[in-house]
Amino acid sequence: MSVQEAGSAVAPPDDEKPRATGESHARRWNGIGWGFIVKLILVALVNALGIAIIISAFRVESWVILGGMVIILIAVDWVYFSKRALPMKYLLPGLIFLFTFQIFIFGYTAYIAFTNYGTGHAGSQEQAVDAALIQGERRVEGSPTYPLTVVERGLGELGFAINDDGVVKVGSELEPLEVVGEMTAGAPTDVPGWTIVDRSRLLSDQELQQTVIDLRVAVSEDPNDGSIRTRDGSSGAVYQSTLVWDEAAQTITDTSTGTVYHATDTGSFTADDGSSLPTGWFVSVGFDNFVKIFTDPRLAEPLLIVAAWTFAFAILSVLVPFGLGLLFALVFNDPRVRGRKVLRTLFILPYAFPVFLSALVFRGMFNAEFGVVNELFFFGANINWLGDPWLARFAVLFVNVWLSFPYWFLVCTGALQAIPSDALEAAEIDGAGRFRRFRSIILPLLLVSTAPLAISSFAVGFNNFTVIYLFNNGGPSIPGAPYALGYTDILISAIYDISGVSGGAADFGLASALAIVVFIVVGVIAAISFRQTRRLEEFQ
């Protein structure tokens, strides 16, 4: 009943003017509110999914996802059950995707760009302290492995009972080990005053496990003798920790040498003599990464070479294939050419090959010693295509032109055929020559439809990681560049090298900062170009 009521509430036009003349039959439909039921089911499903995500986000304590999901769910429910949000009903799904897949990712990259996230700075300070304590705790040399039982007494007071060569000793966090009995072999099975925690309980209770892992039972009153710990719940050994964490002072002290490591602003524990603990944590470093890109001479110089080549590569990767494609399109658009269909098909072939394959095949073909390029076209001369900066740039550009001119051939062929023939005829009657017709009519009309494609193609060329990486991996390398930067690297492949994903020392902060710079450059160029394109449209 309520469903029907609600249904009629959302669809008042159906009830109010069911017989309005001249209205489309779709709007005149006067059902019992099936649409609402469908909507109810769909929104219920979305809610169910959202709540499931919220619950699991709560479990793993991922507050950002939880918060985002709550906002999305509230927005969805409000938009689809409110009368006042009609346009939002259409926009919301798109907005949600835009937010999660574009704005969130960009925002996160920007966030990383202002941190020192990378090798040695991967987690929080708390985790760095954990790691330091783990790394600072060592098994006392010569300590045997004792059979061990986890025991408890009273209100959850845990302790360890060990079998030290036939002598049973027991102790807890508060009391060091003391002898309580004797037995032959194996782990203690009977400890007076204590109950034995059986291993099944130990292993099936995560909290208990963590307590047992963290439990240290001193061997004697003297803390320098070390303490018993266990890693598997059935055996223990004497360990000694040399590092002590003082949270109030934010220092870690090495008790064996007396060195004090202070927490620094750059996310590491550093001592006065300059030495530091291996594990750091990640902190915000402000504009350091951006400053480094432009001022660190070791980095700025290679990056300048890379940036210049990126522009050259992106511009030439549009202009040359465009010119070539247009030329072939004009030639094969002439009805006098025989077998046009077959020839056109052949021209499109390079476009049909996967780039991954072509780039690798070309790499083999340009090999100075074994490649067919030198063998067939240069009479076996030893031209080092991949080893010389300029030749390598020429070769990678050649490959990219070969890969992309069929696209322009296709686009131009289509655009040419869309040009009204009467305009051309009129021009011909007015006495315009071939070249004049091309310059004044064909090219401007062609540019109207192809210029936006050229701009997006520029953006693709600017970020054409695949060809650069597969063909020559950005080589040959620039001498003295930190990170494996090479003469044919473009900014995106440089970012890949700097990010350390390929296995070197990673600097995600720097790589993200560079990614942001690239984004801004591409964005500005695209904005300017699209504005220019509008002028072309006026011509039409």
Added chain:
Amino acid sequence: MRKHIGAGVALLATAALLAGCSSGTGGEAEPTEAAPIDGAGQTLTVWVDENRMPAVEAAAATFEEETGATVELVQKNFDDIRNDFIAQVPTGDGPDITVGAHDWLGALVAAGVVNTIDLGDTASQFEQVALDAMTYDGQLYALPYSLETIALIQNVDLVGEEAPATWDDMIQAGLDSGAERPFVINTAGQTGDGYTMYGFQTSFGAPVFVQDESGSYTSEVGMGGEAGEAFATWLGENGEKGTGYISTTVDYAINNELFATGKAPFTVQGPWAIADLTAQGVEVAVNPIPSAGGEDAAPFVGVQGFYLSSQSANTLLANEFLVNYIGTEDAQRALYEADPRIPAWSDLADEVASDPIIAGFLASSKTGVPMPSIPEMGSVWDYWNAAEVQIISGADPVSTWNTMIDELTAALEG
């Protein structure tokens, strides 16, 4: 340099002893083992790569059956594991255990994502070099299971089985064989491959980092000075402006093709390339790398093993699985059968050395050194590989090499 031969004999003796009384040891531990472990409701997440999947699956099945716990195996691309592990462990989404290579250790320690492990008595069952490789600053961080290294591979039909003692002997034998080239080595094309070239470099006494008395690497660059210059000069002499035996036109595929078609009788390669090298029926022999500079050629030894996450919520259970289910001869044998590499388990290594190819790689690993696992190593490759390629391509060897050393030292300090 570590002396593995002596250790090997000692281990063999220990192993024999242990094998003799293995039932006794098992009996002693029985009271604890006998108590049925109940891990019901608990899930261990383990990252493995495709090759090791079947073997770990087998160990996991036994573990699940005996404890009631669930082992969730996540198959990952081996090359992605290092970065994913570093990225995901701090967020709490990482696995409890992952398979990995020892040279990641420095980065993993610096990221604080690995826990130390204690193998207890089981430790004596492993090859010392494997344990050393998994040890960082005196602490053991992983259960090793396999070793790998590169070695000299020769075409038996062209140059026989006998190992050449020096570079010159090898080149002479290669020239005498009448093959197109006396020797071929992969430089990864223009990228450079300091890894494959390292055996020749160490034979000049120029290790990448200086080792302290205990064998641990320090962050002091060791390949500068006269020894490094001698290696660079040698590299230039055999590069494209010299004899041309070492060339930047050779990458992995071309290298293997030249060898497999009999155009080169010698190459330096790892066990992973054997299938490619023999694809066309070439019969191969594997020997240690000959010396070019007078000292022993010590290639890098890589060790693979299982790491324990520092943020695991199930540390006890994970330790249990690692030490008592993966660290057993049966599991190690299964791992070997799933992905045949030299086992880190000594008994098994001796057993599989009956295969002459494995025996050759094992012999090469005995003179080898663990690849440095300190985080500084990550910065070395880029400079090092680039300099080698420039020298091979004809740049002045000594000045190129010294510039590289200066830049590298500056980068490590800064």
